[in-house]
Amino acid sequence: MVKMIAIFACLLIVALDLTAGILGIKAEAAQNQEKHLRLWLFECKEPSHDAFVLGVAAATLLSIAHVLTNLLGGCNVFTREELSKAPPSKQLSMACLVFTWIILALGLGMLVIGTISNNKSRASCGFTHHHFLSIGGILCFVHAIFSVAYYATSTAILGV
Template identity: 80%
Template structure:
């Protein structure tokens, strides 16, 4: 029964991250459909409500997947001393945990920058800002890999 719950948890985490990634990429496509005027490295563009909503949904799903992975994975080695004495499986678990936090920080930052640039009150001119939403979407998918790796390694380290 425990393995079945683990497989279901991994599938939910992957589904949330993949859907978030697809929404981030679709938000980028919706942003590119809006009118914009470009002169060398300067660009004036209208905000896209669809890109705003899709980007917000992608960021929300990324956050939910991250919280779920961290709650289910637990903390197998929480101090520096425990980590130094830990088995390779626990050390791998902590490495995956650190990578998920880094990917969350970068991916969420990219999505938030894309969301802010598509807020209704932000019709702006300035330097070009391309691909923030799609990069955030791709990082959602990368987050799925490390979150599942963290869950699997942390639960296998507990079983030992």
């Protein structure tokens, strides 16, 4: 029964991250369908409401997936002394935890920047913000890999 719950948790985390990634890429596609005028580094474009909504949804799903990963994984944090003497499974778990936080920061940042650039009140000219939504979407896929690796190694440590 415990193994079935673990498999369900992994599938849920992967589904949330994959959905967030797909929504981020679709938001980029919706953004690219709007009219825009580009002159070197500056760009004037109309914001896309669809890209805004998809970007918010992608950022929300990425955040939910990250919270679930940390809650279900136990958020095992070790001191440097414990980590240096720990077996490789604990070290791998800690490395995956650190990578999930780094990827969350980068991916969520990219999604938020791309989403804010599509806010209705931002219909102005400025520097180009190309590919922030799609890069954020791709980072959601990477987050799924490290989240499952963290969950698997942390539950193996706990003996679940």
